[in-house]
Amino acid sequence: xxTELFQKDKTNKxxxxxxxxxxxxxxxxxxxxxxxxxxxxxxxxxxxxxxxFQAAGLEWCHGEAFAARLAAQHLEEPAQAAGAEYGYIGxxxxxxxxxxGCAVLTQQSRTESETGVVGLLxxxxxxxxxxxxxxxxxxxxxxxxxxxxxxxTYRVFDRKLPVFNVSLPMLWGNKPDAGYMRGEEWVEVSxxxxxxxxxxxxxxxxxxxxxxxxxxxxxSMSFIKRASELRLEAMQLCTHAPTPATYWDWVASIAPxxxxxxxxxxxxxxxxxxxxxxxxxxxxxxxxxxxxxxxxFDGIMNWNxxxxxxxxxxxxxxxxxxxxxxxxxxxxxxxxxxxxxxxxGMAQHYLLCPLNHGLKNLQExxxxxxxxxxxxxxxxxxxxxxxxxxxxxxxLAKTAERxxxxxxxxxEGDVADASFYNDELFDSRLEAMLEAIDVQxxxxxx
Amino acid sequence: MxxxxxxxxxxxxxxxxxxxxxxxxWKTAHQRPVVGSFPMNFPVELVHAAGALPxxxxxxxxxxxxxxxxxxxFYCGYTRSVADQAAIGExxxxxxxxxxxxxxxxxxxxxxIRYTRPEKPVHFAQFTSAMDDAWTKPxxxxxIAELRSQIETxxxxxxxxxxxxxxxxxxxxxxxxxxxxxELRRSGRARITASEMQLLVKSSxxxxxxxxxxxxxxxxxxxxxxxxxxDDVVRLHISGHFCHAPRPEILDVIEESxxxxxxxDLYTGFRYISTDVPESQDPLAALSSWYLERxxxxxxxxxVTSEVDWDTYLLDSIAASGASGVLxxxxxxxxxxxxxxxxxxxxxxxxxxxxxxxxxxxxGIPVEKLRTQMETFVERIRRHVTxxxx
Numbered sequence: 001x002x003t004e005l006f007q008k009d010k011t012n013k014x015x016x017x018x019x020x021x022x023x024x025x026x027x028x029x030x031x032x033x034x035x036x037x038x039x040x041x042x043x044x045x046x047x048x049x050x051x052x053f054q055a056a057g058l059e060w061c062h063g064e065a066f067a068a069r070l071a072a073q074h075l076e077e078p079a080q081a082a083g084a085e086y087g088y089i090g091x092x093x094x095x096x097x098x099x100x101g102c103a104v105l106t107q108q109s110r111t112e113s114e115t116g117v118v119g120l121l122x123x124x125x126x127x128x129x130x131x132x133x134x135x136x137x138x139x140x141x142x143x144x145x146x147x148x149x150x151x152x153t154y155r156v157f158d159r160k161l162p163v164f165n166v167s168l169p170m171l172w173g174n175k176p177d178a179g180y181m182r183g184e185e186w187v188e189v190s191x192x193x194x195x196x197x198x199x200x201x202x203x204x205x206x207x208x209x210x211x212x213x214x215x216x217x218x219x220s221m222s223f224i225k226r227a228s229e230l231r232l233e234a235m236q237l238c239t240h241a242p243t244p245a246t247y248w249d250w251v252a253s254i255a256p257x258x259x260x261x262x263x264x265x266x267x268x269x270x271x272x273x274x275x276x277x278x279x280x281x282x283x284x285x286x287x288x289x290x291x292x293x294x295x296x297f298d299g300i301m302n303w304n305x306x307x308x309x310x311x312x313x314x315x316x317x318x319x320x321x322x323x324x325x326x327x328x329x330x331x332x333x334x335x336x337x338x339x340x341x342x343x344x345g346m347a348q349h350y351l352l353c354p355l356n357h358g359l360k361n362l363q364e365x366x367x368x369x370x371x372x373x374x375x376x377x378x379x380x381x382x383x384x385x386x387x388x389x390x391x392x393x394x395x396l397a398k399t400a401e402r403x404x405x406x407x408x409x410x411x412e413g414d415v416a417d418a419s420f421y422n423d424e425l426f427d428s429r430l431e432a433m434l435e436a437i438d439v440q441x442x443x444x445x446x
Numbered sequence: 447m448x449x450x451x452x453x454x455x456x457x458x459x460x461x462x463x464x465x466x467x468x469x470x471x472w473k474t475a476h477q478r479p480v481v482g483s484f485p486m487n488f489p490v491e492l493v494h495a496a497g498a499l500p501x502x503x504x505x506x507x508x509x510x511x512x513x514x515x516x517x518x519x520f521y522c523g524y525t526r527s528v529a530d531q532a533a534i535g536e537x538x539x540x541x542x543x544x545x546x547x548x549x550x551x552x553x554x555x556x557x558x559i560r561y562t563r564p565e566k567p568v569h570f571a572q573f574t575s576a577m578d579d580a581w582t583k584p585x586x587x588x589x590i591a592e593l594r595s596q597i598e599t600x601x602x603x604x605x606x607x608x609x610x611x612x613x614x615x616x617x618x619x620x621x622x623x624x625x626x627x628x629e630l631r632r633s634g635r636a637r638i639t640a641s642e643m644q645l646l647v648k649s650s651x652x653x654x655x656x657x658x659x660x661x662x663x664x665x666x667x668x669x670x671x672x673x674x675x676x677d678d679v680v681r682l683h684i685s686g687h688f689c690h691a692p693r694p695e696i697l698d699v700i701e702e703s704x705x706x707x708x709x710x711d712l713y714t715g716f717r718y719i720s721t722d723v724p725e726s727q728d729p730l731a732a733l734s735s736w737y738l739e740r741x742x743x744x745x746x747x748x749x750v751t752s753e754v755d756w757d758t759y760l761l762d763s764i765a766a767s768g769a770s771g772v773l774x775x776x777x778x779x780x781x782x783x784x785x786x787x788x789x790x791x792x793x794x795x796x797x798x799x800x801x802x803x804x805x806x807x808x809x810g811i812p813v814e815k816l817r818t819q820m821e822t823f824v825e826r827i828r829r830h831v832t833x834x835x836x
Contacts, residue, residue: 087787088788091520091779092781092784093781138750144575144748145782145785147750148781148782148785150750152789155789165750167575167579174569192581355550358557358570382518390520391550391557393518394518395557
């Protein structure tokens with residue numbers, strides 16, 4: 001007899017995010033036919049360099065995004081099996097492992113089509129549907145594995161395709177004046193990153209044989225800037241308690257802001273999200289039926305468990321209202337973008353990846369969000385194969401407790417490998433944190 | 447029975463086993479600062495030229511306790527050990543810390559030092575890891591200049607050009623001597639075990655370089671060189687294991703299983719000493735040339751390049767040493783190694799070279815299990831004598 005996982009569904013997800021889901025599905029379906037349409041395809045990882053690709057007339061495949069999509073749809077296994085057979089060990093970043101598995105499958109299918117030998121590969125398998133790249137671009141902030149991953153993808157494709165690396169220095173905080181978007185280091189690395197984007201544009205012109213279209217870049221970035229402003233305004237509305245939308249809604253909105261083309265549809269999408277949240281506030285509708293706790297999520301998303309965790313937290317009357325992954329990423333400082341000359345603002349956003357800060361900046365950002373969203377507790381997703389996200393977590397937990405008295409708990413999982421998730425530990429640790437919050441509240445009444 | 451000069455080896459063993467005590471004693475004797483640095487590309491000459499003792503922080507054999515509350519258990523043994531050493535005060539002898547390598551796990555450990563010891567200067571001179579770009583060397587030049595300035599601040603001593611040139615010469619001399627030991631081992635005419643070779647290299651990372659060079663010269667002068675190499679043993683190359691030294695007991699089991707190690711590309715091995723700093727250039731510029739050249743001499747998967755690759759280098763090394771098998775030692779959770787391993791495996795398989803992968807952990811691995819694996823591996827090689835045609 002199967003027991004019910006959840007006694008009651010207390011979630012109330014935004015309906016407007018379904019539009020984003022459709023936009024994302026259409027985007028991938030379009031990508032799958034890129035070769036048939038005679039398009040140049042770039043595979044890239046890390047920063048959201050898609051506006052540059054859009055202006056260069058390319059089709060673009062973001063490795064992590066595709067790995068996340070496979071995991072969210074529970075279709076990651078064929079790619080991971082192909083990766084494992086090729087020799088990648090299970091403790092390797094599961095984004096990389098999944099995407100490299102896709103590369104192995106794509107390379108196999110390309111070889112089969114060239115030789116006429118038909119293997120066991122089923123073209124209907126989503127993992128095998130990525131179009132082969134014409135070249136690679138890597139711009140990975142914070143995580144050293146990210147750059148090495150594309151170096152290996154290059155090797156899976158027999159070392160024949162061009163690779164361009166944008167090297168994004170860590171915002172480490174060597175100098176006393178260093179901090180979030182300030183200090184001498186910030187200016188210096190912004191110059192360095194912007195210079196490399198100019199080199200990248202030259203590379204793209206060489207690869208495509210066409211001049212880069214600066215007007216398209218400006219137009220694309222103007223849409224992205226507006227979409228980002230709407231997204232941040234909508235997020236700001238969620239400081240209201242009970243919150244009208246949760247972290248999970250923002251997770252559902254990552255794909256549009258992270259890699260979909262900069263166009264009017266993107267602006268309309270976030271306008272729709274914001275409008276729905278405003279309506280909820282007017283109607284007194286909350287995202288979780290009985291919000292009693294407001295929690296911040298630190299860690300990269302556990303894509304296999306997206307729906308599951310949404311319901312799980314809500315069942316405990318927890319609204320997960322904000323998170324490092326959603327709120328410190330994805331064009332989150334739109335004032336930096338000068339649409340007439342967007343490269344510097346783009347470079348600065350690439351540097352502002354939440355993996356790319358030393359502890360000092362992350363402490364500053366966390367405390368700001370705890371205050372802004374009136375956070376009661378923090379859920380730390382100890383992401384098994386993502387050391388870039390887990391690096392500062394224990395120290396951030398201690399900082400939150402010391403500076404704001406905010407409790408936290410850790411649970412194990414992974415970005416794209418469901419086998420690392422442990423449900424029993426999750427329940428007991430979440431319950432312990434909520435009890436600690438209750439005790440705190442009781443004491444404050446005395 | 448070791449053929450290396452016993453008193454010198456005993457002295458090096460004492461230092462390598464407890465670099466912190468050595469650093470403490472050095473500091474007391476010289477009244478100068480001690481600067482801790484990290485693998486795998488830090489230019490220690492800069493610290494030496496400021497009159498301080500450069501020490502590459504080593505993994506400690508101490509079980510990890512307080513470090514567990516700083517870094518998760520799915521980090522490599524080295525980074526967890528560094529965090530733990532910082533937390534329990536084992537690194538308090540160091541006046542400052544500096545890193546040049548961008549490894550995500552290493553930076554977690556270095557941030558743990560900043561968190562637990564906020565009063566200590568911790569500098570990150572990030573050397574760009576994409577090696578093929580025209581803007582990489584100027585960037586590294588800038589980081590080296592910044593590092594020099596930080597070291598001058600910490601030590602209170604200006605790094606003069608002449609002094610830096612002298613430091614470069616001193617470290618080059620030391621590397622050249624160590625490479626000579628490697629040549630003798632490759633030839634088979636000198637009996638130097640894998641754990642002895644590791645000791646020679648590891649001690650050079652943590653002690654006064656002139657004192658170390660003097661010890662090497664004594665050991666070399668006393669080293670018996672035989673007319674013939676033994677012909678009844680399986681010759682192995684050990685590959686991998688970045689950042690920290692594999693446990694000596696692991697290396698000993700290899701040679702107890704009927705094989706001898708004739709070459710390696712370990713970090714605490716040939717990778718560390720592969721490249722000299724050019725002596726004909728401006729010394730600061732020479733340090734960044736050295737950084738780029740190291741990756742050509744011994745390509746490293748922590749760097750990104752299309753110009754060279756580790757697998758070709760490995761095959762060339764095997765051809766040069768006459769090794770008939772490769773033991774891959776991988777520090778568990780080491781992502782650069784996990785990423786590159788399939789390419790190595792493919793290259794070795796395509797050339798018919800037997801290989802065995804062993805993952806190591808800070809907590810150790812069961813030696814008897816390893817012994818069985820090694821004996822089987824050696825037997826497999828004996829049955830399948832490979833002609834390496836690279």
